[in-house]
Amino acid sequence: MSEGVDRHSESRVVQLRHQGEAAAATLPALMAEATRIAATVAQGVHGRRRAGVGESFWQYRHHRPEDGRAAVDWRQSARSDQLFVRQNEWEAANTVWLWRDGSPSMRFSSSRDHASKIDRAAVCQIAMAALLTQGGERVAVLGESAVARTGALGLERTSRRLALGPGDMTAVEAPNIGRFGRVVLASDFLDPPETWAARLSRFSGMEAEGVLLRIVDPAEEDFPYSGRTRFENPAGGEGLLFGRAEEARVTYRKRWAEQGDALAALARQFGWSLVTHRTDRTATSAVLALYRALARDA
Numbered sequence: 001m002s003e004g005v006d007r008h009s010e011s012r013v014v015q016l017r018h019q020g021e022a023a024a025a026t027l028p029a030l031m032a033e034a035t036r037i038a039a040t041v042a043q044g045v046h047g048r049r050r051a052g053v054g055e056s057f058w059q060y061r062h063h064r065p066e067d068g069r070a071a072v073d074w075r076q077s078a079r080s081d082q083l084f085v086r087q088n089e090w091e092a093a094n095t096v097w098l099w100r101d102g103s104p105s106m107r108f109s110s111s112r113d114h115a116s117k118i119d120r121a122a123v124c125q126i127a128m129a130a131l132l133t134q135g136g137e138r139v140a141v142l143g144e145s146a147v148a149r150t151g152a153l154g155l156e157r158t159s160r161r162l163a164l165g166p167g168d169m170t171a172v173e174a175p176n177i178g179r180f181g182r183v184v185l186a187s188d189f190l191d192p193p194e195t196w197a198a199r200l201s202r203f204s205g206m207e208a209e210g211v212l213l214r215i216v217d218p219a220e221e222d223f224p225y226s227g228r229t230r231f232e233n234p235a236g237g238e239g240l241l242f243g244r245a246e247e248a249r250v251t252y253r254k255r256w257a258e259q260g261d262a263l264a265a266l267a268r269q270f271g272w273s274l275v276t277h278r279t280d281r282t283a284t285s286a287v288l289a290l291y292r293a294l295a296r297d298a
Helices: 001-025 028-042 117-134 151-164 195-204 218-223 247-268 281-298
Strands: 049-064 084-089 094-099 140-141 182-187 211-218 230-233 238-244 273-278
Touching: 001 117, 001 281, 028 195, 084 195, 094 117, 094 151, 094 211, 117 140, 117 182, 117 211, 117 281, 140 151, 182 281, 195 247, 195 273, 211 218, 211 247, 211 281, 247 273
Parallel strands: 094 140, 094 182, 182 211, 211 273
Antiparallel strands: 049 084, 230 238
């Protein structure tokens, strides 16, 4: 059984990665912009001191298990009972942290013609990883990557984690990133606005910039149901049974609009961008909007 599961997992990784790369490959203008952004970033126009691959010393930080023995600065460590790593000033490749929500609600799809929200989120994020690594930037998966990477290896490892990783909410509730990082969070953002406000405040404390990619199934927005309809809770527990679902349409759409407005207000409050994408539209349109939003934040 294990071998069968492994083969299925490998097939899904390949399929989602190909879809993500295809979405990026159809945007030649976007690729040109990625090259320009990477060149600008390499010249250090951000005006911020960041940890990275430059030659100028910036600071020491505590050694982490994933750093390995070779990263230890033994001279500095000899002065203390702790191990330290020497960090240099950020001068070339920036790190973008990507995250794809793995909540049960993300597995919803109202039609076989539409991708599930979780698969569409993975495709969009993989496409972003392809564009960013081609532009020379480093990528990592929030809560799952120990080391940010660029190039083919960075894309391969990031794609695998975005396709198969758990997408735990703990990654956004207790983010482990450096200061001034850039973040892309892909989710349906169905949790209460105050819950997301608390999560985004943690990134704000790290002076992180980012983009919220809101993935929406068309049925969630349009509420096309009528007649006797049962709605199941994707996380388990009690569902809802409507004798005439159409009678709830006006109230539902009002609540849905309020949720979207509250999320947009949160993005503005914390200085983030919001991109909303319906799964009945092409992934390419989402990637284009997402990349442009990330470039503006940069």
